[in-house]
Amino acid sequence: MSQHLDAYPELERDLNFYPLGVKNPTVLSPVQIDRYNDHGYLFPIQVFDDREIIEIREYFDALLPQALAAGWNSYEMINWHKTCRGVYDVVTNSRILDVIQDLLGDTVILRHSHFFVKLPGDGKRVSWHQDSSYWPLSRSKVVSAWLAIDDSTIENGAMQVIPGSHKAAQIAFHDSEPEENNVLSQTVRDADRYGDAPVSLVLKAGEMSLHSDWTLHGSDVNQSEQRRCGLAMRFLSSDVQAYNGWNAHSVICRGQDPTGHWADHARPTGEQVPVKDNPESSMNDLVDSSGVGVDSTD
Numbered sequence: 382m383s384q385h386l387d388a389y390p391e392l393e394r395d396l397n398f399y400p401l402g403v404k405n406p407t408v409l410s411p412v413q414i415d416r417y418n419d420h421g422y423l424f425p426i427q428v429f430d431d432r433e434i435i436e437i438r439e440y441f442d443a444l445l446p447q448a449l450a451a452g453w454n455s456y457e458m459i460n461w462h463k464t465c466r467g468v469y470d471v472v473t474n475s476r477i478l479d480v481i482q483d484l485l486g487d488t489v490i491l492r493h494s495h496f497f498v499k500l501p502g503d504g505k506r507v508s509w510h511q512d513s514s515y516w517p518l519s520r521s522k523v524v525s526a527w528l529a530i531d532d533s534t535i536e537n538g539a540m541q542v543i544p545g546s547h548k549a550a551q552i553a554f555h556d557s558e559p560e561e562n563n564v565l566s567q568t569v570r571d572a573d574r575y576g577d578a579p580v581s582l583v584l585k586a587g588e589m590s591l592h593s594d595w596t597l598h599g600s601d602v603n604q605s606e607q608r609r610c611g612l613a614m615r616f617l618s619s620d621v622q623a624y625n626g627w628n629a630h631s632v633i634c635r636g637q638d639p640t641g642h643w644a645d646h647a648r649p650t651g652e653q654v655p656v657k658d659n660p661e662s663s664m665n666d667l668v669d670s671s672g673v674g675v676d677s678t679d
């Protein structure tokens with residue numbers, strides 16, 4: 382399979398890495414912000430206490446069977462904040478937003494949300510990749526928060542990152558081979574060439590990690606009997622522009638978008654599982670994901 386350097390050459394995106402951080406952070410320390418910019422990730426960050434995360438997990442335990450019954454697989458629950466009040470309430474939680482605001486500034490926009498649910502025995506991995514490589518956005522200035530809904534361990538396939546890899550910005554990638562069992566569709570080969578030795582982001586339920594959109598990351602197959610559920614939330618500010626309709630699923634969580642470019646979905650009134658074969662809800666969301674179910678260059 383051939384190697385690619387840019388999934389959207391026609392968009393002429395700004396593919397540089399931009400360090401983030403405000404002058405007077407309120408939650409993160411300046412040292413933590415420097416670490417994020419130097420290493421391309423930060424963890425663990427405590428968000429929910431035991432009681433709170435148990436409540437969130439129970440909510441998710443009830444949502445997952447409904448998703449599967451509606452025909453979604455456990456990696457396809459994308460942008461459900463638009464129709465499920467419980468998901469919306471997590472992605473707009475003020476403790477998460479306080480952290481993100483220390484990196485992005487006063488305007489915080491949730492661009493999309495994505496559950497990555499590794500079920501025991503599902504055999505799926507997430508091959509080494511960079512998020513910006515998939516996304517038709519410019520500038521590349523997105524911070525991802527990954528909230529552990531279950532404990533995330535080495536055995537159940539915790540996410541791994543290559544420290545410092547974000548500084549290279551776009552790295553060449555290949556189309557994933559079927560035998561990789563990749564949830565997504567791009568693979569960066571020999572990932573450890575691009576930074577320090579891989580670090581496993583082992584998290585307790587209720588903690589989250591942050592990673593830059595250029596940080597090389599991935600995760601191995603779940604080898605345990607325990608589910609590994611994480612909710613990835615992608616945040617940006619109004620100085621980022623989306624192409625191909627990727628501005629349609631957002632929530633303006635803090636501040637304002639003077640450009641009027643970003644959608645601002647309201648808090649859902651209840652719990653509505655998206656309909657799988659509805660092009661309005663499903664296909665846009667699939668194309669809007671990190672490449673789930675679409676070709677490598679989507």
Ligand SMILES: O=C(O)CCC(=O)C(=O)O
Nearest residue numbers: 497507540599600611613
């Ligand atoms: O949950 C995983 O294993 C991978 C998540 C990921 O690729 C991401 O959040 O960008």
